[in-house]
Amino acid sequence: MKKRITSLLTISILIFVFIIFYKSLNTINFYKPKSEIKDIPQFSALSFYSNEKIDSKKIFNKDKYYLLNIWASWCVPCRDEHLILTDLNKYDKLEIIGLNYKDKLENAKRFLDELGDPYKKILLDKDGTKAIEWGAFGVPESFLIYKKKVVKKFIGPLNANSLLEIEQIIK
Amino acid sequence: MKLFNIIILFIVFIYLNPVNATEDKLQNKITKNLRCLVCQGQSVYDSDSEFATSLKLTIQNKISQGQSEEQIYNYLMDKFGEWIVYEPRFNKNTYLLWFLPLLIFLLGGAIISKKLINKK
Numbered sequence: 001m002k003k004r005i006t007s008l009l010t011i012s013i014l015i016f017v018f019i020i021f022y023k024s025l026n027t028i029n030f031y032k033p034k035s036e037i038k039d040i041p042q043f044s045a046l047s048f049y050s051n052e053k054i055d056s057k058k059i060f061n062k063d064k065y066y067l068l069n070i071w072a073s074w075c076v077p078c079r080d081e082h083l084i085l086t087d088l089n090k091y092d093k094l095e096i097i098g099l100n101y102k103d104k105l106e107n108a109k110r111f112l113d114e115l116g117d118p119y120k121k122i123l124l125d126k127d128g129t130k131a132i133e134w135g136a137f138g139v140p141e142s143f144l145i146y147k148k149k150v151v152k153k154f155i156g157p158l159n160a161n162s163l164l165e166i167e168q169i170i171k
Numbered sequence: 172m173k174l175f176n177i178i179i180l181f182i183v184f185i186y187l188n189p190v191n192a193t194e195d196k197l198q199n200k201i202t203k204n205l206r207c208l209v210c211q212g213q214s215v216y217d218s219d220s221e222f223a224t225s226l227k228l229t230i231q232n233k234i235s236q237g238q239s240e241e242q243i244y245n246y247l248m249d250k251f252g253e254w255i256v257y258e259p260r261f262n263k264n265t266y267l268l269w270f271l272p273l274l275i276f277l278l279g280g281a282i283i284s285k286k287l288i289n290k291k
Contacts (some may be wrong), residue, residue, distance in 0.1 A: 031210060033251040069189040078204025102221055129232070135250035138223045 017054060020056050023041045033135065034156055037147035040068075040148050041133040048100055048108070048122030057120060061151055065094045065170045066145040069119070072103045075139040077157035077165035082115045089118040093170050101131055201230055201243055204257050214257070 027121060044055045062064050066119035069085060071078045085096055100108050105124075125131055134143065135153075142154040151169060154162050199216060205226065207218035215223045228248075233243050247255050259265045 003215045017272065031208070032252055033208060102225075127228055128221060129229050132225055133251065138249070 025162035038149055040145055040150060043130050043133050043165075044121050045099075045123035045125060045130055047097070048124055054121070054123060059159065060145055060148055061096070063147075065147060065151075067096045067166070068099060068134070068143040068145060069096060070099045070101050070125075070134070070136050070141045072101045072139050073107040074132060075101075076102065078140045079115065081140050081159075082118070084160075084163050085118040086116050086165060087163060091146075091167075091170060094166075095120045099125050099130060099134075101125050102128050178224050197234055197240060198227070199229055201240055202227055204244075205247065206257060208251065208255065 019161075038054065040060060041083070042053040042056050044053050046052070047054050064117060067085075067088065069081075071081070088094055096118050098121070100122055102125065130141075131137075131141075134141075138155075140157050141157055143150050144154075152165070158166075202216035202223075203214050205215040207215045207220055207223045207226075208215045209220040209222045210218050213223075215226050233246065238246075244256055245257055248260075253260060259268060261269055
């Protein structure tokens, strides 16, 4: 009797362990930082076109929505996303600001020549430290901003769903 | 001969002691306690991703500005959440994590000492 209980217990523990391991094998355990940043960070960066220093205070100060988009010419998902940015560019209520992340100037210019330039302003982030100020950890990432507050953060490329979401917010 | 072995062992031990290692710089200490969010499972110190290199630069800047270790952690947790540090902060969600081992240790000690006393 005791032997049977022991073997039954062993088998059930084994099955239990197996199920746990099997289940966790299939779950994706990738952490995305929850955006705790509500106020936009203050920083100054060089402008893409004029090479002068622009203060962030002078950018996000109109009564408009802003979409800060972190991009780079070497980033493949940014290419797909670019169509959506071009689409969003038609709204007067929205200004798209680019943050060019760790890029070569000539490559970035070629990228914009090829795909179009939806950005009102582009700031340079040569060493990636400005993206850190925004709590971003990769490209592309986008922040929808209203009255100097981050309304919504998009990690990864914008897609049709995020387009709808942005359109709904700014309406 | 025995003394000689002990001395060698002692030297090796001192040499391996991280306190005496030359790499004991504040920046390394901080980056080793940070998770790289791109290649998760690696520390920022170990990672060469774009994110990690930028983060190392940011930390270097902050240190040269005279910020303390705690200030830098707070800054990063503000940006990326508490998950970025390996060592969990002490708060209402983690107090069990910090105290449970100590509690189990004390409980075990109590059980053992009780048994020993009973044996006597």
